[in-house]
Amino acid sequence: MQYQLTTTNISEKSIQVQLPSSKSISNRLLLLNALSYSPYEIKNLSDSDDTKAMLGVLNSNSTTFDVGAAGTSMRFLTAFLSKIVGEWILTGSERMKQRPIKTLVDALNHLGAKIEYVEKEGYPPLRIFGSNLEGGELELPGNVSSQYISALLMIAPTIENGLKLTLTGEIISRPYLEMTLALMKEFGVTSHWKGNVITVPEAPYQPKVVTAESDWSAASYWYEIVAFNPGVEVILKGLKKISLQGDSKVKNMFEKLGVTTKFSKNGTTLTNTGKTPGRFNYNFINEPDLAQTLAVTCCLMDIPFHFTGLQTLKIKETDRISALINELQKLGFQLTSNNTDDLKWDGERTEIALESPIAIDTYKDHRMAMAFAPAALKYANLVINDPMVVTKSYPHYWEDIAMAGIGFKTIEG
Incomplete structure (x- = not known):
């Protein structure tokens, strides 16, 4: 057409x-809502395709999920599902299958996750065997997609020992990381960012009524x-x-x-x-x-x-x-x-x-x-x-x- x-x-x-409303904020709020086991609905939630994809997976009883072209959903859900006990398949559109995800998968596997590539090495679709993760120290390049880093930060309080994340080199898309940490704080988890090190303690998220910005x-x-x-x-x-x-x-x-x-x-x-x-x-x-x-x-x-x-x-x-x-x-x-x-x-x-x-x-x-x-x-x-x-x-x-x-x-x- x-x-x-x-x-x-x-x-x-x-x-x-x-x-x-902002899909960046909406998708973060959806994940934090799920991680806090919140009974509350998010106000002014985005009606974008990306947010619908995220919401669809979080409300699904399936074990296979197709997020289409929703990059934020792919990255955030890879981290989320890696700590939810079960076996999951996460896939997307043909373009999504060309978008790299190896940096995030390697980081999660380092924390004890078990994630495999269904087709091409380093790219979706993924087979995720969810289990309890162990935190500790992790190092990532600062110039990778901020969505990888945000995905790790949001699950960090829910894994054993939390996470001390060192970002090497130039840090790009810094405001998206600051957004993630600010929203986590709204749900009761206070992090510490000094220099190139972000420290997130193991701590329970607190459910809260929240509203997404335009x-x-x-x-x-x-x-x-x-x-x-x-x-x-x-x-x-x-x-x-x-x-x-x-x-x-x-x-x-x-x-x-x-x-x-x-x-x-x-x-x-x-x-x-x-x-x-x-x-x-x-x-x-x-x-x-x-x-x-x-x-x-x-x-x-x-x-x-x-x-x-x-x-x-x-x-x-x-x-x-x-x-x-x-x-x-x-x-x-x-x-x-x-x-x-x-x-x-x-x-x-x-x-x-x-x-x-x-x-x-x-x-x-x-x-x-x-x-x-x-x-x-x-x-x-x-x-x-x-x-x-x-x-x-x-x-x-x-x-x-x-x-x-x-x-x-x-x-x-």
Whole structure:
């Protein structure tokens, strides 16, 4: 399926949007709820595909689980099931079977787990023989996926002797680890992080009534829309000014791109000042999920950029660095990369046929669809392939952006 995007004039210059709740927080809360044997339901739980996958496994009586494309669920549940007595099969989509998990499996096996690979060494699906785990000391590279580390941290209080985790080298996606530890503290477990060592004691989690925040990652697409739409004011509902989410830094990034943020009891108001920088350089080591939004925004605002700290983008839903290079080239932008951890645009462009439809591939990646859709405000013939990938994190995305004058019609194919 494809969506042919259309643009219309909007009658309301002030748009109010109820953002989805954070799937990162929701999935952590679900695991902590389970580990604390909580009788309480989580308030404002995400309705994303990833959270539904997590919830489905935790509520299932089966021994075989398919989490589809939900990377967070795959990593968190690998750790969780390794301490639940029984034999479990954990699998996912074809792309999930290409996403490495060896670092986490090796760490868990070091703690006494027994996890085997059903197909390819180092990748899902997994056969997990759940048992009691013994904690102690463990060493991991700090530049691996933060989801591996968060998975270990969350089960750490429930295993014998807790866990002393040493992270070697550069620590990436630090805010996600801080989020995990802060949520664990809400459930009664206080950890200690000094230097590159995180110590989590053996201790019981305490059940608690909790509420998931709205999603700052989802907010990024509204910042992009306001950046392209100077006359429009957007009021986002449900965001916290003091947030557990590292992606709340999007407000600082877009302030440099001419979008201001004002917090009030009515919501978070975004307005366009018209100011833009001559160049935008940024290290995304702590906010990699914002790179796609910023890449499309900078290109369409004609702002050369150099992004670094993107090493985790190659193992996301797709290789996001390659995907951005490929799809922005369709719009005439010539991006380059060292093919490891950076993305660069120096302003080089080629002419394209604007009268022909431009079909953007989404690579089964929700953030590709959502980052490119606002480009319809600049390109009249934009088509989004496989548009419903947005349900992974923002199920009502297309209905919401229609309020900003970005409509769609379905093209079957």
